[in-house]
Amino acid sequence: xxxxxxxxxxxxxxxxxxxxxxxxxxxxxxxxxxxxxxxxxxxxxxxxxxxxxxxxxxxxxxxxxxxxxxxxxxxxxxxxxxxxxxxxxxxxxxxxxxxxxxxxxxxxxxxxxxxxxxxxxxxxxxxxxxxxxxxxxxxxxxxxxxxxxxxxxxxxxxxxxxxxxxxxxxxxxxxxxxxxxxxxxxxxxxxxxxxxxxxxxxxxxxxxxxxxxxxxxxxxxxxxxxxxxxxxxxxxxxxxxxxxxxxxxxxxxxxxxxxxxxxxxxxxxxxxxxxx
Amino acid sequence: xxxxxxxxxxxxxxxxxxxxxxxxxxxxxxxxxxxxxxxxxxxxxxxxxxxxxxxxxxxxxxxxxxxxxxxxxxxxxxxxxxxxxxxxxxxxxxxxxxxxxxxxxxxxxxxxxxxxxxxxxxxxxxxxxxxxxxxxxxxxxxxxxxxxxxxxxxxxxxxxxxxxxxxxxxxxxxxxxxxxxxxxxxxxxxxxxxxxxxxxxxxxxxxxxxxxxxxxxxxxxxxxxxxxxxxxxxxxxxxxxxxxxxxxxxxxxxxxxxxxxxxxxxxxxxxxxxxx
DNA sequence: TTGACAAATGACCAGTTAGTCATTATTATA
DNA sequence: TATAATAATGACTAACTGGTCATTTGTCAA
Numbered sequence: 001x002x003x004x005x006x007x008x009x010x011x012x013x014x015x016x017x018x019x020x021x022x023x024x025x026x027x028x029x030x031x032x033x034x035x036x037x038x039x040x041x042x043x044x045x046x047x048x049x050x051x052x053x054x055x056x057x058x059x060x061x062x063x064x065x066x067x068x069x070x071x072x073x074x075x076x077x078x079x080x081x082x083x084x085x086x087x088x089x090x091x092x093x094x095x096x097x098x099x100x101x102x103x104x105x106x107x108x109x110x111x112x113x114x115x116x117x118x119x120x121x122x123x124x125x126x127x128x129x130x131x132x133x134x135x136x137x138x139x140x141x142x143x144x145x146x147x148x149x150x151x152x153x154x155x156x157x158x159x160x161x162x163x164x165x166x167x168x169x170x171x172x173x174x175x176x177x178x179x180x181x182x183x184x185x186x187x188x189x190x191x192x193x194x195x196x197x198x199x200x201x202x203x204x205x206x207x208x209x210x211x212x213x214x215x216x217x218x219x220x221x222x223x224x225x226x227x228x229x230x231x232x233x234x235x236x237x238x239x240x241x242x243x244x245x246x247x248x249x250x251x252x253x254x255x256x257x258x259x260x261x262x263x264x265x266x267x268x269x270x271x272x273x274x275x276x
Numbered sequence: 277x278x279x280x281x282x283x284x285x286x287x288x289x290x291x292x293x294x295x296x297x298x299x300x301x302x303x304x305x306x307x308x309x310x311x312x313x314x315x316x317x318x319x320x321x322x323x324x325x326x327x328x329x330x331x332x333x334x335x336x337x338x339x340x341x342x343x344x345x346x347x348x349x350x351x352x353x354x355x356x357x358x359x360x361x362x363x364x365x366x367x368x369x370x371x372x373x374x375x376x377x378x379x380x381x382x383x384x385x386x387x388x389x390x391x392x393x394x395x396x397x398x399x400x401x402x403x404x405x406x407x408x409x410x411x412x413x414x415x416x417x418x419x420x421x422x423x424x425x426x427x428x429x430x431x432x433x434x435x436x437x438x439x440x441x442x443x444x445x446x447x448x449x450x451x452x453x454x455x456x457x458x459x460x461x462x463x464x465x466x467x468x469x470x471x472x473x474x475x476x477x478x479x480x481x482x483x484x485x486x487x488x489x490x491x492x493x494x495x496x497x498x499x500x501x502x503x504x505x506x507x508x509x510x511x512x513x514x515x516x517x518x519x520x521x522x523x524x525x526x527x528x529x530x531x532x533x534x535x536x537x538x539x540x541x542x543x544x545x546x547x548x549x550x551x552x
Numbered sequence: 553t554t555g556a557c558a559a560a561t562g563a564c565c566a567g568t569t570a571g572t573c574a575t576t577a578t579t580a581t582a
Numbered sequence: 583t584a585t586a587a588t589a590a591t592g593a594c595t596a597a598c599t600g601g602t603c604a605t606t607t608g609t610c611a612a
Contacts, residue, residue: 003589021297025570035591037573046570144451147431155427156467165472166544175420175467182462183455191432191451196441268442279559301600311561313603322600554612561606568599578589 004042006032008053016094020050020102047108054111057095058118061088065122069129077133078180081126082153082173089157090169100158126150134184141184143192148183152176195265213266213273214240220266229263232256236270250274280318282308284329292370296326296383323384330387333371334394337364341398345405353409354456357402358429358449365433366445376434402426410460417460419468424459428452471541489542489549490516496542505539508532512546526550 010031014023025046029039043049064084072080089096126146130138138145156176160167198212217237224230232253239245245253254270257263286308290299301322305315319325340360348356365372402422406414414421432452436443493513500506508529515521521529530547533539 021295024568026568036571037591038589040571041589044571144455147435148428148455151427151431152424154431155423159423159468163475164544165475166541171465172467175465178465179420179424179459179463182458186458186462187455189447189451189454191448192435199439199441265442300598302598312601313561314559316601317559320601555610556612557608557610559606559608561604563602563604565602566600569597570595572595573593574591575593576589576591579587581586582584 003034003038007034007039007042007049008056011049012053012094012098015050015053015102016097020098020107047110050107051111051114053095053098054114054118057092057099058114061092062118062121062125064088066125069125069132074132077129078177079173081129082176083169085153086157086167086169086172089161090167093161096157097161100154100161122150130184138184141187141190143194143197144187144190145180145184147192149180152179199269210240210273213269216266216269220262223262229257229260233263233266240273247274279310279314283310283315283318283325284332287325288329288370288374291326291329291378292373296374296378323387326383327387327390329371329374330390330394333368333375334390337368338394338397338401340364342401345401345408350408353405354453355449357405358452359445361429362433362443362445362448365437366443369437372433373437376430376437398426406460414460417463417466419470419473420463420466421456421460423468425456428455475545486516486549489545492542492545496538499538505533505536509539509542516549523550 007028011023011028014028014031025039026036029036032039043052065081065088068080068084069077123146126149127142130142130145130149153176156172159165160172214237217233217240221230221233221237224233235245236250236253236257239250239253254267254274258267260267283304287299287304290304290307301315302312305312308315319328341357341364344356344360345353399422402425403418406418406421406425429452432448435441436448490513493509493516497506497509497513500509511521512526512529512533515526515529530543530550533543536543
């Protein structure tokens with residue numbers, strides 16, 4: 001099994017330098033000083049190597065973060081989080097580079113799903129953290145806060161990693177903690193509403209449940225006056241409970257409510273649900 | 277010439293979906309309904325197509341931003357900037373996707389240099405903007421502010437583009453303006469120092485000049501007490517004025533000062549200069 | 553209808569890719 | 583030492599890549 005680790009190590013180096021696609025199996029085996037056949041004794045495909053690398057490092061990273069978020073006292077929590085993050089990034093800088101720059105497309109569906117899942121876990125860890133640190137007072141802006149924190153981490157990491165800056169980690173952490181605190185204390189206009197967050201915090205393939213949709217529909221129906229939009233919503237609710245209309249009709253009903261400011265979101269969720 | 281536009285349009289679509297590398301010329305010509313030969317009548321290579329696409333959209337984008345930054349009164353400046361940005365992104369969402377997710381490596385040096393140049397222009401536009409909006413009081417934190425603004429733009433764009441969210445642009449702009457204002461008013465601990473910014477704001481290939489380095493060296497020499505580090509610095513200054521040591525010696529001298537807190541930066545710049 | 557010119561084609565080239573497998577080398581066991 | 587089992591090799595395949603170019607098609611004016 002030591003061969004497997006050698007391959008993972010050397011491959012990571014090349015991937016960080018050139019990206020997944022631009023690195024060939026031949027290059028990896030040359031760099032390891034082994035034959036191409038030997039590679040396929042350890043991994044059944046290049047794809048499998050990539051997935052194993054992702055799993056290996058993400059499991060470590062997420063559990064590090066999660067631990068520090070759950071086992072540090074409230075006052076040092078933010079510092080601990082940023083420290084743990086940049087500690088991990090420095091220790092595994094090759095992986096960090098891949099994490100930050102390797103884009104969505106190119107690779108397999110499996111890869112995307114897995115990354116999304118890890119991202120989701122990270123979101124939950126950050127959410128736990130800010131709820132512990134700031135309590136209920138950031139309720140309305142917590143999703144924007146998650147996003148801002150992830151933004152800071154990403155951008156400053158990219159800055160450091162791709163310019164090979166010598167880093168004063170202490171300063172970086174203090175600076176990011178301050179930015180986070182400032183935003184938490186003064187932000188009043190959230191952009192990421194709970195509605196949007198439900199979409200972001202669920203996995204890509206698991207849809208909003210029919211029951212959730214119906215609940216949301218009823219809520220919206222109460223808000224609206226008699227109108228084409230309200231009737232459309234009502235018919236869509238009927239369709240949810242007992243499908244009877246053709247796709248064309250459903251599409252038309254969705255079109256009716258699409259531009260109503262109160263219905264944009266529900267229209268989006270319904271489109272997602274009816275796969276239109 | 278209409279053929280050329282067709283190719284650019286269709287190619288952009290495929291690039292946004294799959295990335296540059298994963299999209300073949302064959303795929304593009306199939307999607308356009310033309311022959312492979314016809315492609316090479318309009319572009320002399322795939323690379324040329326990519327560069328033309330980048331130029332086409334970046335010139336538009338940068339000039340839009342620059343105009344709005346220079347021709348809006350101070351009070352609406354931030355709003356105008358974020359509006360212009362998201363207007364552009366919505367209008368050219370395929371290009372925006374490429375801009376946000378297409379990573380550094382993979383492509384040619386020419387591509388990297390050009391992107392860096394546009395990025396640099398954007399930095400300058402944002403700098404102009406925040407200096408106009410906030411005046412001298414943000415002097416010490418202005419580079420962190422640039423970075424935070426770019427972080428917000430990038431992250432919220434990614435959020436919107438890759439989840440196909442229906443966007444309330446007004447809300448988004450108000451939310452980002454607020455975040456920016458909050459940071460500008462309360463941030464006190466900058467991470468991006470003027471030293472770092474000199475590195476970021478210059479193009480990749482233009483180095484810090486020898487004269488600037490010597491000036492910086494003399495400054496550091498005055499700060500230090502007699503020590504191995506000071507002697508190393510002195511010898512390095514000598515090497516700058518008149519090269520005489522072998523690369524191994526220079527490397528050793530740099531190693532001597534690498535971990536001294538006062539010398540991290542100068543050591544980095546010298547490594548860059550001596551190409552070690 | 554003809555001839556001249558430009559536009560468009562797609563078979564073809566040389567190179568690279570991920571992945572296979574008959575063959576050979578190495579090691580452990582008896 | 584002889585045998586069996588395992589590890590490792592690298593020439594090979596089939597598919598695909600960016601790019602070329604002899605050939606065909608389309609469009610004019612004469």
